[in-house]
Structures are given as C-alpha cells and as structure tokens.
Amino acid sequence: MVNTLDATFTRGSAWKPDLFKGKVVFVTGGAGTICRVQTEALVLLGCKAAIVGRSKDRTIKAAEEISQLSSEGCVLPICNIDVRNFKQMEDAVKQAVHAFGRIDYVIAGAAGNFICDFAHLSANAFKTVVDIDLLGSFNTVKACFDELLKNRGSIIFVSATLHYYGVPYQSHVGAAKAGIDALSNALAVELGPMGVRSNCIAPGPIEGSEGVKRLITKQYAENSRKMVPLQRLGTTRDIAEATVFLLSPASSYVNGAILVVDGGSWHVGTHF
Numbered sequence: 001m002v003n004t005l006d007a008t009f010t011r012g013s014a015w016k017p018d019l020f021k022g023k024v025v026f027v028t029g030g031a032g033t034i035c036r037v038q039t040e041a042l043v044l045l046g047c048k049a050a051i052v053g054r055s056k057d058r059t060i061k062a063a064e065e066i067s068q069l070s071s072e073g074c075v076l077p078i079c080n081i082d083v084r085n086f087k088q089m090e091d092a093v094k095q096a097v098h099a100f101g102r103i104d105y106v107i108a109g110a111a112g113n114f115i116c117d118f119a120h121l122s123a124n125a126f127k128t129v130v131d132i133d134l135l136g137s138f139n140t141v142k143a144c145f146d147e148l149l150k151n152r153g154s155i156i157f158v159s160a161t162l163h164y165y166g167v168p169y170q171s172h173v174g175a176a177k178a179g180i181d182a183l184s185n186a187l188a189v190e191l192g193p194m195g196v197r198s199n200c201i202a203p204g205p206i207e208g209s210e211g212v213k214r215l216i217t218k219q220y221a222e223n224s225r226k227m228v229p230l231q232r233l234g235t236t237r238d239i240a241e242a243t244v245f246l247l248s249p250a251s252s253y254v255n256g257a258i259l260v261v262d263g264g265s266w267h268v269g270t271h272f
C-alpha cells in the first residue's frame, strides 16, 4: 500500500491551505505511487488536477480517492492514454482544458522500468523504456505548451539518481532519465524568458514506491537504510513537499534545477 496523504498534510505545514487555489495541474502517471502523492499534495492545497493514465480502472479509482481529499473534489481522470502517442496526449490536454479551463502546472511522471542486464536487453525493450520515460515526458510538455505559455506555468519532470553512476541492469532507464535531465535543462533556458520554469525532482529510494518494489529486495532496503546519510528511506511525503516547493512562488527563481530528494544517498553511492 502506498503511503498516501491526508488532511494532516496541511496542519502544521509550511504551506498555506489555499496555496494553489485557482490553479490546475496536469499529471502523467498520477495513478502511480510517486505522482499520485504529488497530486494529492497539490489538491490538498487547493489545486484542481487532471491525471492521465493507460489503465482505465486504476486511473478512475485514483481520481476518486484523491478527490475525496478536497471538498471541491476536482480530480479528472483521463484514461486510455499512452504518453508515447502524441495525438493521445493532445486529446488528454483538450479534455483537461475543457473541464477546468486552463493548465498551470505539468508533472511529467509516467515511467516504465524493469531489471534487465544488457546481454538480455532487446533493442525493443530499450526503446520501450526510453519511449515511455523520455519521449513520453517530451510529449507531455509539448502537448501542454500553449497552456504553459498562456499561464506562465511551471514544469516538473520526475527523474532519478541512477544515471549519476553506471547502475547495472538499468542501462535503459539510466539513459532515459539522463535524457530527461537534459530536456529539462534545455527547456529551462529556452522557456525561461517566456515565463515558464522547468525543474526536475530526482527521488532516491522512496518507501512503498513502484521503483523500490520493482528494483530492490527487502534485505537491500534494510541495508541501504543504514547507509543513507539521513538513516531512513525517503517517504512519498518527502516528494510531495519538494513538489509543492517547486510549483509554489517560494521557488520563483528556481529554474533548471534537479532537486535530489534522497537523504544524501547518491553522494555515498547508496543508489538503486
């Protein structure tokens, strides 16, 4: 079970409850683990959200559950959308704008991954992950571009830390995530003058996340916990807090940043 958020997020929090009132976020991967909690945080702070997913049931269920966090209940599920397909992304953006009238923020978080050594990784397997993670992120921002320009919006890409090293069995994801960092940096420079900020969040090992479930064993998680400088795995709330910061006016001069949220792990090599 993912560690989802509840109303206590706004209690004693650094953030004003209506911080994102009147704003709309468009999220790919919003029915997953990390992006779902990013969405929850924004909704708890007054944002409306459109979450885009491939699976109809999963996306609708997540939207219903996240809606319950807000009395306004404003989470729109947009289903049967594959981020690899630009036409589908354009259609998803149309649905979001039709429902809410605007898009202010984009979280490009849809990702695919599996463990596979290079010897067994087919060209199509490599391409599949690069297409979901990197091309999918491009398609997401490209499809939202007019709205971002109109509303002087802000982009968050969901990256990783595994490409700071050569991590075995992850050549496909490492290459894709490095590309995402490069894409974000280029957009920060190119779109900054137009009032659009672009930043990445690079999560480390986050308890309960899809990445941890797929990539590391319980034993490894226990061992790595001790090696993380902050002596714990990350929580989904840690990612939520970073997300709120990057979309809030508190970060209005932060552009082209890669915000690593990993307890300091990558500095000591405690990575996936």
Ligand code: HXC
Pocket (backbone or CB within 6 Å): 111, 112, 113, 114, 115, 116, 120, 121, 122, 123, 124, 125, 126, 128, 129, 132, 159, 160, 161, 162, 173, 210, 211, 214, 215, 272
């Ligand atoms: C080797 C594999 C494989 C595996 C699929 N392939 N799974 N190769 N090991 N475990 C190969 C297939 O054989 C095929 O190549 C090619 O990849 C495409 O496979 P499909 O199943 O047709 O692709 P598709 O249906 O599009 O599914 C994409 C997927 C799937 C990535 C393979 O797992 C998926 O949809 N995942 C979405 C959810 C997800 O992965 N979440 C993880 C997020 S965690 P051939 O040559 O046979 O045609 C995350 C953390 C990243 O991203 C950061 C980590 C630190």
